[in-house]
Amino acid sequence: MLPADLVIENASELLTIRGASSRPKTGKSMSSLGIIRDGAVAVSSGKISWVGASDRLRGSVRVGPRTKVIDASGRVVMPGLIDCHTHLVFAGSREREWLDRLSGRRSRGATGILSTVSATRRASDSELTKLALANLGSMLSSGTTTAEAKSGYGLSIRDELRILGILGRLGAMQPVEIVPTFLGAHAVPGEFDGSASYTRFVIDDMLPRVVRQGIAKYCDVFCERGAFTADESLDILRACKAEGLKPRIHTDEFSDIGGTDVANKVHAASADHLDAITQDGVRNIKAAGSIAVLMPGVPFFLCSDAYADARGLIDAGIPVALATDFNPGTCPCLSLQFIVSLACIKLGMSPAEALSAVTINAAHAIGMADTIGSIEAGKQADIVIMDVGDHRLVPYGIARNSVRTVIKRGRIVVQG
Ligand SMILES: [Zn+2]
Known part of the structure; x- marks a missing residue:
């Protein structure tokens, strides 16, 4: 098991938006965000390598001395x-x-x-x-x-x-x-x-x-x-x-x-x-x-x-x-x-x-659902960490920028 380059853990809500890479969400499935509470994500070589509950992260992913660890306590983690x-x-x-x-x-x-x-x-x-x-x-x-x-x-x-x-x-x-x-x-x-x-x-x-x-x-x-x-x-x-x-x-x-x-x-x-x-x-x-x-x-x-x-x-x-x-x-x-x-x-x-x-x-x-749009193992690590603990607060905060951190292809590109 190679050590992860980056892990994000303790997210109050991890919005995986999983299960719709082959076909877009329609009807009731648009309301389902595949939320993992107290969720974690691991990233290796720019891609998502593991997704799950924070208490299972360290048993499933090698967190080495060079792994960047982000504590997302009280925050929503979602796809870019x-x-x-x-x-x-x-x-x-x-x-x-x-x-x-x-x-x-x-x-x-x-x-x-x-x-x-x-x-x-x-x-x-x-x-x-x-x-x-x-x-x-x-x-x-x-x-x-x-x-x-x-x-x-x-x-x-x-x-x-x-x-x-x-x-x-x-x-x-x-x-x-x-x-x-x-x-x-x-x-x-x-x-x-x-x-x-x-x-x-x-x-x-x-x-x-x-x-x-x-x-x-x-x-x-x-x-x-x-x-x-x-x-x-x-x-x-x-x-x-x-x-x-x-x-x-x-x-x-x-x-x-x-x-x-x-x-x-x-x-x-x-x-x-x-x-x-x-x-x-x-x-x-x-x-x-x-x-x-x-x-x-x-x-x-x-x-x-x-x-x-x-x-x-x-x-x-x-x-x-x-x-x-x-x-x-x-x-x-x-x-x-x-x-x-x-x-x-x-x-x-x-x-x-x-x-x-x-x-x-x-x-x-835009024909890219096989690589982006959800947080699932194998996809490109395009991830946003929001400074709110519940996804409903993103639209609630009208005209507020709730973004804290932006990760593109596994690299931190905005740090709030
Ligand atoms: Zn136009």
């Missing part, structure tokens, strides 16, 4: 949080637009996604990298150890490739693991006269370059009025899928224009937003086998009451994940802990359901 939908790389901010919205004024000048596209195109690689690193630091300190991140603020071949290239390099520059998604179809840039001609450009000119460089794992499209129609979304996602990129879709954020049907036709890994989903939409997502990624930070930030029907989706047996949708226009929030609070308050989810949604179900949404 997974943010499965972010728009990480961009320049500029959009507070003017937000303030106009708050005061009921019509925004003047450049607004919306295209204003961020202009700022992003003007920024250098090093400026974009510096901004993203600051945001990743904030995500990590609030417990996020893995994040999906999309391009989509470039909308030219040069700038989309640039953003995906930066996303690839960011993973090696700091601890948060990044899963890159190609979102060339985020908006129609000003140099095109409509979504139809830009859709052809994304498929014929942009996609082959992205594929050749091997810099994206997923592809995504913004299927919405004023962005891309259902037919265009279907064409883009089918073309991407044929090139080996797994599809996901922004759909039913403000209106139902057939995006859930597209999700079903391409068997999207995830269908994201769903604030305006209909009963037909629920049936489509169920048939698609997609994870429903809900982002209550968006209606919250937009002062809207149109929240996704999380209860209806869970009751229909659809696996639900939660994400920030971190972006400058509709949700500049980096904290999944806050999103978990919003899910309890605005979506009617229980703390246990919401925590399943930011761990194992989020891992499924």
Whole structure:
């Protein structure tokens, strides 16, 4: 028996979230966190080597003189949080637009996604990298150890490739693991006269370059009025899928224009937003086998009451994940802990359901449930220690950062 590199013991609650690595949690199983009271975890070579009760730890694991021992008395120990939908790389901010919205004024000048596209195109690689690193630091300190991140603020071949290239390099520059998604179809840039001609450009000119460089794992499209129609979304996602990129879709954020049907036709890994989903939409997502990624930070930030029907989706047996949708226009929030609070308050989810949604179900949404999302022997040691003794206090402490320690691949990367 080799000595463990790290052990965490005496956790008041160890949330293992076990038993859902092959299939995401649905229905009642979302409420089950696999809690071990007075729990312990051992880590060797970056992986979880043992999980159990603290009084069995030393009979099962060799704790040597070089083993780092963390006493988690009075604290919750849980898997690292997974943010499965972010728009990480961009320049500029959009507070003017937000303030106009708050005061009921019509925004003047450049607004919306295209204003961020202009700022992003003007920024250098090093400026974009510096901004993203600051945001990743904030995500990590609030417990996020893995994040999906999309391009989509470039909308030219040069700038989309640039953003995906930066996303690839960011993973090696700091601890948060990044899963890159190609979102060339985020908006129609000003140099095109409509979504139809830009859709052809994304498929014929942009996609082959992205594929050749091997810099994206997923592809995504913004299927919405004023962005891309259902037919265009279907064409883009089918073309991407044929090139080996797994599809996901922004759909039913403000209106139902057939995006859930597209999700079903391409068997999207995830269908994201769903604030305006209909009963037909629920049936489509169920048939698609997609994870429903809900982002209550968006209606919250937009002062809207149109929240996704999380209860209806869970009751229909659809696996639900939660994400920030971190972006400058509709949700500049980096904290999944806050999103978990919003899910309890605005979506009617229980703390246990919401925590399943930011761990194992989020891992499924990005195709990584075999390595992360739960605390089980053999998985990567991505672990968060919370400064509260009961998991229900994580969402209860609205906007509080309860993180004390963050461990990524067995290494302590945040020490509170
Ligand atoms: Zn988004």
